[in-house]
Amino acid sequence: MLQYILRRTVVGLLMLLALTVLIFTLLRLTPGDPIDAYINPSVPMSAADLVALRTRLGLDQPLPVQYFAWLGAALTGDFGYSIQRGGEPVLPLVLGRIGPTILLMFSGLAISVVVGIAAGILAAVRRNQFADLSLSTAAFVGISSPAFLTALLGLYVFAVVLRWVPAGGMLTPGAPFSVGDLLAHLILPAALLSIGHGALIMRYMRSSLLEVLSQDYVRTARAKGVREFWVIVKHAVRNALLPVITVIGSTIGIAIGGAIFIESVFDWPGMGLLMINAVVRRDYPVIMCATLLTGACVILVNLLTDIAYAAVDPRIKVA
Amino acid sequence: MTSLTKTRSAGPIRRAMSRFLDNGAAVAGAAILIPILLITLTYDLWWPYKPNDIDLLAMNQGPSSAHWLGSDGVGRDIMARLMQGGRISLLVATASMVISTFIGFFIGAVAGLGGRFVDGATMRFVDLAMTLPPIIFLLVLASIVGSGVMPTILVISLLSWPVLSRMVRARLLELRERDFVVASRGMGAGLWHLLVRHALPNTIDILVVYATLQVASGILLEAGLSFLGLGVTPPEASWGNMLNAARATHVLENYPWQWMFPGAALVVTVLAINFVGDGLRDAFDPRSELK
Numbered sequence: 001m002l003q004y005i006l007r008r009t010v011v012g013l014l015m016l017l018a019l020t021v022l023i024f025t026l027l028r029l030t031p032g033d034p035i036d037a038y039i040n041p042s043v044p045m046s047a048a049d050l051v052a053l054r055t056r057l058g059l060d061q062p063l064p065v066q067y068f069a070w071l072g073a074a075l076t077g078d079f080g081y082s083i084q085r086g087g088e089p090v091l092p093l094v095l096g097r098i099g100p101t102i103l104l105m106f107s108g109l110a111i112s113v114v115v116g117i118a119a120g121i122l123a124a125v126r127r128n129q130f131a132d133l134s135l136s137t138a139a140f141v142g143i144s145s146p147a148f149l150t151a152l153l154g155l156y157v158f159a160v161v162l163r164w165v166p167a168g169g170m171l172t173p174g175a176p177f178s179v180g181d182l183l184a185h186l187i188l189p190a191a192l193l194s195i196g197h198g199a200l201i202m203r204y205m206r207s208s209l210l211e212v213l214s215q216d217y218v219r220t221a222r223a224k225g226v227r228e229f230w231v232i233v234k235h236a237v238r239n240a241l242l243p244v245i246t247v248i249g250s251t252i253g254i255a256i257g258g259a260i261f262i263e264s265v266f267d268w269p270g271m272g273l274l275m276i277n278a279v280v281r282r283d284y285p286v287i288m289c290a291t292l293l294t295g296a297c298v299i300l301v302n303l304l305t306d307i308a309y310a311a312v313d314p315r316i317k318v319a
Numbered sequence: 320m321t322s323l324t325k326t327r328s329a330g331p332i333r334r335a336m337s338r339f340l341d342n343g344a345a346v347a348g349a350a351i352l353i354p355i356l357l358i359t360l361t362y363d364l365w366w367p368y369k370p371n372d373i374d375l376l377a378m379n380q381g382p383s384s385a386h387w388l389g390s391d392g393v394g395r396d397i398m399a400r401l402m403q404g405g406r407i408s409l410l411v412a413t414a415s416m417v418i419s420t421f422i423g424f425f426i427g428a429v430a431g432l433g434g435r436f437v438d439g440a441t442m443r444f445v446d447l448a449m450t451l452p453p454i455i456f457l458l459v460l461a462s463i464v465g466s467g468v469m470p471t472i473l474v475i476s477l478l479s480w481p482v483l484s485r486m487v488r489a490r491l492l493e494l495r496e497r498d499f500v501v502a503s504r505g506m507g508a509g510l511w512h513l514l515v516r517h518a519l520p521n522t523i524d525i526l527v528v529y530a531t532l533q534v535a536s537g538i539l540l541e542a543g544l545s546f547l548g549l550g551v552t553p554p555e556a557s558w559g560n561m562l563n564a565a566r567a568t569h570v571l572e573n574y575p576w577q578w579m580f581p582g583a584a585l586v587v588t589v590l591a592i593n594f595v596g597d598g599l600r601d602a603f604d605p606r607s608e609l610k
Contacts, residue, residue: 018447026463144590146539148546149582152565160572167568253452260454264547265566275455276547279462287462294455 005307012303019295020074024067027284074292080285082278090285094274094293100170101270105259107186108193112255113248116198120205120244121237127210135202142199147192147258151265154192168267189266197255204247209240242312249305253298338602345598351591355584359405368396370403370556379574389576391564401580404556405588411472411551412537418476420530423483428518430484431491432510442488445481453478457540461549471550475540483529487522494521524603531599535592542585558585 045053054060061069073079079090119139123132142150159167165188171181212218213236221235222228260272267273271290278286329337339345363369368386374394382389388397430441448456457478464470494500500517508516538558544550545559546566553560558581565571565578 015447015450018443019450022447023459026459029463144593145586146543146589148543148562149585152562152571152578152582156571156575256452257454260458261543261546275458276549279458279547279549282462284462287459291451291455291459295451298450298452 004310008303008306012299015299016296023291027288079289082283082286090289094289097271097274107190112194112198116201117205120202123206124209139199139202142195147261150195151192151262158188170269189262193258193262196258205244208243212236212240246309249301252301335602339598342598344594348591348594355588359402362402366399368399370399371554382576388580391577400556404558404561407557408538408541411541412534414472415475415537416530416533419479423480424487427484427487428514431488432513448481466549466552468551471541475537486525490522491518528600531596535589538589
C-alpha cells in the first residue's frame with residue numbers, strides 16, 4: 001500500500017513538472033515581451049535601464065536556463081508581478097482568491113454528490129418506471145446544457161423574477177459579515193454548479209447499482225429474507241459506490257470548468273473570475289500561476305482518488 | 320431489417336444506413352438539424368433585415384410581427400442576428416472539427432504505427448494536455464491566440480484533438496499486428512502509404528463519429544469562449560456573444576428575448592447533433608444489430 005502511494009505520488013509530481021514545462025513554453029510563445037511582467041508600468045524607465053533589468057532577470061539567457069530560473073523562483077513562491085494590477089505580487093493575489101472558489105466548488109460538489117447518488121439509487125431501484133424515466137431525462141438535459149446557460153437561466157428565474165436570492169457577489173457590500181448573508185449568496189451558484197456534475201454522478205450511480213443488483217450475492221441476500229431496504233443499502237449500494245468514487249474524482253475538471261462560468265455570471269470573487277480578467281488583459285504571470293495551481297489541484301485530487309480507491313477496494317493493492 | 324429474399328445481402332454501408340434510420344432519436348435529430356442548417360445558410364436571401372442594420376427607432380423591442388424575435392439595444396433584428404450567429408457558430412465548429420480531426424488522426428496514426436519511442440512521446444504529451452481541465456486550457460490558449468473568428472477556430476482545434484488521437488492510436492495498435500499490414504510493411508510500404516491505405520479506411524467509423532460530436536462540442540466551446548468575451552468579438556454575431564449581452568444586468572432583467580433565443584438555439588442544435596452522433600456510433604457498430 002505504501003509503495004503504491006509512493007509510486008502514484010512520484011508520477012503525480014512528474015506530471016506537475018511536465019505541466020510547468022508546457023505552460024512555460026506556451027506562454028513564452030505569446031506575443032509581447034516577458035519583461036513586462038516585471039515592470040511597474042507607472043514608473044518610467046530608460047532603454048539602458050531595461051537592458052540592465054533584462055540582464056539582471058536573466059531574460060537574455062536561452063529559454064531552458066530561463067525555465068529553470070523561473071521554476072526556482074516559483075518554488076519559493078515568487079511568480080512575478082501582475083500586469084493588470086500595477087505590479088502587485090502574483091502569488092498573494094491568486095491565493096486570496098482560492099478561498100471563495102473552494103467554498104463554491106465544495107458546496108457544489110457536496111450538493112451534486114448527495115443529490116446525484118440519491119437520484120441514482122432511486123432511478124436504479126425504480127428502473128423503467130416514472131421516477132427513473134423523469135430522472136434520466138433530467139440528467140440528460142443537465143449534461144447537455146452548458147453551465148453558462150443554466151447559470152443565466154437560474155439567475156433570471158430565482159434572482160430576477162422570484163427575487164428569492166441576491167443576484168450576485170459573495171457578500172452584501174457594506175453590510176457586516178454574517179453566515180446567513182454568505183449562505184444566501186452561495187446557495188444559487190452552488191446549486192447551479194452542481195447540475196452538470198450531479199447529472200453525471202447520477203448516471204454512473206444508476207448503471208453501477210443496476211449491475212450490482214443483478215449479482216448473485218444480492219439474490220442470496222434476498223433469498224435469506226433480508227428486507228429489501230437493507231438489501232439495497234447494505235449489500236448493493238456499498239458495492240455500487242466504488243466506481244462512482246472514481247468518477248467523482250476524475251470528473252473534478254468538469255466542476256472546475258463550470259465554476260469558471262458560474263463565477264463569471266455571479267461575480268463570485270474567485271480564481272475563475274481572476275483568471276478570465278487576466279486572460280482578457282493578457283496578464284501572463286497571473287494566468288501562469290492560476291493555471292499551475294489549478295493543474296496541481298487536479299493532479300492532487302486524482303492522486304487522492306486513486307489512494308481512496310485502493311484503500312476501499314482490496315483488489316487494487318496487488319496491482 | 321432489410322428483406323432476406325435477395326440472394327446478395329446488403330453491404331456494410333447500406334446496413335449502417337438502415338440501422339441509423341431505425342434509430343428514432345437519431346432521425347429526429349437529423350430532422351431538426353437539416354432545417355436549422357438550411358435556414359442559417361440561406362437566411363439573407365429571404366429575411367428582410369441584416370444582422371448589423373441599426374434601427375434607433377426600434378431599440379429593445381419585444382417580439383412583434385415586424386421583428387419576430389424582437390430587437391437589441393441598438394435596434395438590430397434578433398432573428399437576423401440569431402441566423403447570422405448560427406452561421407458563424409456552425410462555421411467555427413465545422414472548421415475546428417476539420418482541423419482537429421486532421422491533427423488527431425495524424426498524431427494518433429503516427430503514434431500507433433510509428434513504433435515505441437514516437438508512441439511513448441506523443442501519448443505522454445496527450446496525457447499532459449488532458450491533465451488540465453479543458454476550460455483552463457481553453458483560457459490559456461485564448462490568451463495566447465487572441466479573439467476573433469480565426470483565432471477561435473484555432474483555439475478549439477488545438478484543444479480538441481487529443482481525445483481523437485487516443486482513440487485512433489488504440490485502434491491502430493491492434494491493426495498494426497494484422498497480417499495485411501505486416502505484409503504491406505514487409506513489401507516496403509512507407510508510413511504515408513500505411514496511413515492512407517490502411518489506417519484511414521480502418522478508422523473511418525471513429526473519425527465520422529468524432530467529427531459529428533466534435534461539431535456539437537465546438538459549438539459549445541465557441542459559445543463558452545464568446546460568452547466570456549474571448550471568442551468571436553462583436554459586432555460579428557455568434558450565439559455565444561449574444562448570450563454575453565445578458566451579463567449586463569439590465570439586459571438579463573428587462574430584455575429576456577435578447578438572450579433566451581440564442582440560448583434555446585444553442586441547446587436545440589447541440590442536442591440534435593448529439594442524437595445524430597449517437598445514432599452514427601450505433602450504426603457503425605455491427606454488434607448493435609444483435610441486440
